[in-house]
Amino acid sequence: MEFRTLGNLALLVDRRDITPTAPKQRQALALITLRAGQRVSMPMLIDEIWGGLAPRTAMTALQTYVGQIRRAMAEATGSTVKAVAAERLITDGNSYLLNVGEGEWDKPLFERLVQDSREAFARDDAAEAERLLRRGLSQWHGRPLANVRAGRLIAPHIQRLVELHLGARTLLVDAMLRMGRTQEAVEEARELVTEHPYHELVHAQLMRALYSSGRRAAALEVYQQLRNHMKDTLGISPSPTINTLHHVLLQDEPDEQFLALSGVAS
Incomplete structure (x- = not known):
């Protein structure tokens, strides 16, 4: 079953x-x-x-x-x-x-693969992390429980699943950046930005990916677009974290230690 x-x-x-x-x-x-x-x-x-x-x-x-x-x-x-x-x-x-047997339910399998990928990252094995993430993401076939009307109890479960999916995809971008596959990272990050226009983490990832591919101006433009969008629609500014990344990328000689911690520097 x-x-x-x-x-x-x-x-x-x-x-x-x-x-x-x-x-x-x-x-x-x-x-x-x-x-x-x-x-x-x-x-x-x-x-x-x-x-x-x-x-x-x-x-x-x-x-x-x-x-x-x-x-x-x-x-x-x-x-x-x-x-x-x-x-x-x-x-x-x-x-x-x-009662659900081991391997019968896609959600625990996905969560286990993502956890294994994080452990691979901790061992600095980005290739294995990517393999595990792609296997986990292959379990997905659209928005979770898309054919179910979500009431008060199911709705939080769906939101958590959406966040888990997003977390796995951002981790995949990190894996590709770690391996120097910057163009693939840019493509995945752009898709995430389109799907999550207010999510600062995915904008930061796109900025890092663009910078890693030698496109600093494009990375700075992503920040400006996010800043303008948040100001015009929400009346707020980006968080200190993404502001710091923007400030670092503005420098002619960016802080390589900061960028390394951000998953950018090679």
């Missing part, structure tokens, strides 16, 4: 897609999956699915949704609903608990 949350929610058995088509069933499965190995109480699920507008029949409807998910699992695996309820999607008091 395969659980996917790094893109559309998907439940696969031998590559056969048995993801619920009903929106509320998908929402229930999404929250139960996101909290795999943990109890998810019925009140939590009702809150997620209906918010403060739960009908009197909400408990019965929820039990029906879970029953239908179990039935789909049983039919796809040649098992029985009773066995699924005992071993896979368990009722524990007024809660449900999903």
Whole structure:
């Protein structure tokens, strides 16, 4: 069985897609999956699915949704609903608990690969870090849980996944800079800037990548564009960190020690 949350929610058995088509069933499965190995109480699920507008029949409807998910699992695996309820999607008091085996869920695999890449960085092995990051990023198939309506409980999980994805991609830029592949780093950083127009870290990465490729003027222009954009739309200035990077790049002989710490100097 395969659980996917790094893109559309998907439940696969031998590559056969048995993801619920009903929106509320998908929402229930999404929250139960996101909290795999943990109890998810019925009140939590009702809150997620209906918010403060739960009908009197909400408990019965929820039990029906879970029953239908179990039935789909049983039919796809040649098992029985009773066995699924005992071993896979368990009722524990007024809660449900999903058992997910190692390698069955894309999110833990992605997180483990990113952590391994950070350890490779710590060993100064940028090539291995890049390999691990690319393998981790290959688990992604779009915005997390794009086919699920996110209520109060699922929404923070989605935001965390978005941040984890961004963190992996910025780490990939660092790996390419470490290996001197500046043009690839510039291309990846430009894409990130387009997707995250207010994110100062990705602008700083683009500035560093451009400087590393011998394009100091272009790096300074990135700062000016960010500064103007933030001032015009938010009424604020960039943070001291990116201001410091800008100041260093303005110098005819930039502080190489600072740039090395920033991942720029070769």
